Amino acid sequence: MCNNYRLHVPANQLTAPFTDMxxxxxxxxxxxxxxxxxxxxxxxxxxxxxxxxxLRLVTAPWAWKGPTGKPxxxxxxxxxxxxxxxxxxxxxxxxxxxxxxxxxxxKTKWCFTLIDQPWFWIAGVMKDGAFAMLTTEPGxxxxxxxxxxxxxxxxxxxxRWLDLSAPEDLILRSGPAGSLLVxxxxx
Numbered sequence: 001m002c003n004n005y006r007l008h009v010p011a012n013q014l015t016a017p018f019t020d021m022x023x024x025x026x027x028x029x030x031x032x033x034x035x036x037x038x039x040x041x042x043x044x045x046x047x048x049x050x051x052x053x054x055l056r057l058v059t060a061p062w063a064w065k066g067p068t069g070k071p072x073x074x075x076x077x078x079x080x081x082x083x084x085x086x087x088x089x090x091x092x093x094x095x096x097x098x099x100x101x102x103x104x105x106x107k108t109k110w111c112f113t114l115i116d117q118p119w120f121w122i123a124g125v126m127k128d129g130a131f132a133m134l135t136t137e138p139g140x141x142x143x144x145x146x147x148x149x150x151x152x153x154x155x156x157x158x159x160r161w162l163d164l165s166a167p168e169d170l171i172l173r174s175g176p177a178g179s180l181l182v183x184x185x186x187x
Contacts, residue, residue, distance in 0.1 A: 008036035139174025
């Protein structure tokens with residue numbers, strides 16, 4: 001499952017979808033200098049949260065410790081309600097999946113990006129000050145590479161998740177065929 005994603009987008013671009021909807025995105029930690037980065041489990045990364053004081057961009061670690069001590073970095077969405085959860089949006093412009101090696105010892109790394117959008121949100125939840133990505137059944141663009149996929153939302157669709165302004169089963173699903181572009185990164 002997704003254990004590596006990237007964000008190569010300046011922080012000021014993340015405010016546009018909210019501004020377009022008449023909302024403000026506060027940055028209590030200041031405008032972060034988001035260098036182009038590939039994030040891995042345990043890294044601190046930017047997330048957007050909604051609360052009584054409005055929307056805010058903060059940094060949080062990716063993954064909380066599960067009951068066995070292993071990191072929870074992906075969280076299955078089917079059959080659950082997240083109405084009482086702290087929902088978050090994880091900005092990204094690509095996520096990676098890995099398949100069996102084409103070269104001995106090294107898995108093949110694939111990058112998925114959203115077609116016609118320079119970046120997107122990943123639906124997530126917070127627990128113990130850390131975040132995990134929500135997963136769902138894979139759509140046709142991911143099914144060949146993995147049996148699960150993260151929930152990808154277009155920039156303008158993030159508020160639906162934070163506000164739950166649409167039924168969860170309509171938000172937490174994979175996109176139609178042709179919505180993601182896939183490129184081999186390695187080898």
